[in-house]
Amino acid sequence: MFCKATLVTVALALMASASPLATTKRGVAVPFTKRSSVTNADGTFNADKAQIETIKTINKHRANLMNLEKNVGSHVFKQGAEIKPLAVIPDHLLAKRQSESLTDEDDDTEWAGKISIGTPAQSFLIDFDTGSSDLWVPSSSCTSSTCKKKDTYKSSSSSTSSKKSGTFEIEYGDGSTVSGPIYTDTVKVAGVTAKSQYLSAVTTLSSSFSSDPIDGILGLAFSSISNLGENPFFNTAVDQGTVDSGVFGFYLASTGSELYLGGTNSDLYSGSLEFHDVDNSQGFWQIPGAEISAGSKTPVSGFDTIIDSGTTLMYGPPSAVKTFYKAISGSAVVDSSQGEYSYPCGSLPTVAFSWGGQQWEVTEDNFNLGETESGSGECVGALFGQDLGLGDEVWLLGDAFMKNVYTAFSFDDTAVGFAELA
16 A cells, blocks of 8 residues: 655644634644545545444444433434444454554544653643544553554653543444543643643553554543543643633644644634534534535535544435435445445535535545546545434534634634634
8 A cells, every 4th residue: 555654743832812813823843643544545435444434433423422421411412313333343344454554544634743641741642633522542551452552651650640430431343442440640732731631541442543653532522522521631721721712723734734722823724713603512513504515506504513623524414415416417326335425526516514604615635535446537525424323414524624624613602613724
């Protein structure tokens, strides 16, 4: 497989003013690593990797709904929302995934950077995820072979570590789990400090992470979907006054990618941010009242959208996604079980989402996942039809959408804002 060695960077910056839109000009640069793309080096669509991405997404939000039910109750579930059975990776795909080397994890981006935990600091490479709410890293006591490739947390080496009751556990589609004891400790991200932050140091680590360079995950959604049942890192930092604003911004690109803590970086976008109120009753950055357009047509409207940096693709209910692709001339079903569709390469009408204001376009570069096969002239679209269990009218917009805009997440106003890239 093709391997790309280039790194992109993340800058995580601490704001100097209380205004949600204030900026500092320079942050702290931290190396990013790569996430596996669903497009092969020859420009064709990798159906196996796409199926694995979908299974990961289903199980991630299955766990979120389980946490929401435990923390709040199922009465807050949206109509049609349900905790679905665990999605299992087929044996033939699992064998392929486990045989891949680390260098094969190329193209596209995983929005990850360095954080430190403990006193003195122990360093980890972490995936920053707006679609989950917990911080976990591997423990030095981890017995899984996967942990041998990771940086691990040794609680006894930190003077600020404190063990808490209970356990943390997430189930994965390969039949394994991420699980371990719970601690509090000092966590730092580019100068932003959260003291007594809840985290798990997992003693078992899913083989799903064997070919992934990250050590763990730092969630940036709402506490109601926390498996730990505690405030996520950024909320703790806000409560402790480490940042002056409960706003963070995402800029996702092939180079210079940045997470900006405590405001937004206006150097990376033009014009003003268009903010939309969020319905956080299910714990997500979920914006109601969306519509999607294809050229001059608006095939689907009146749905909710979850903005999730920890998801590669975009998903909608199967019937709604089918209606969308009917508005694109020459579109066809690629795999009905996976909700995959194709369209004639190079002839995609303008695809855009709107929440009652500006039309936010998804460029063909970000919508096109590659040809169905070399020379077919038919390309697979980044919007899949899948029932993720989130609700009848709920869509999930991952990196394929976020790479087109600058995105601001405001806990202060319970809102998400978008701006044009500079």
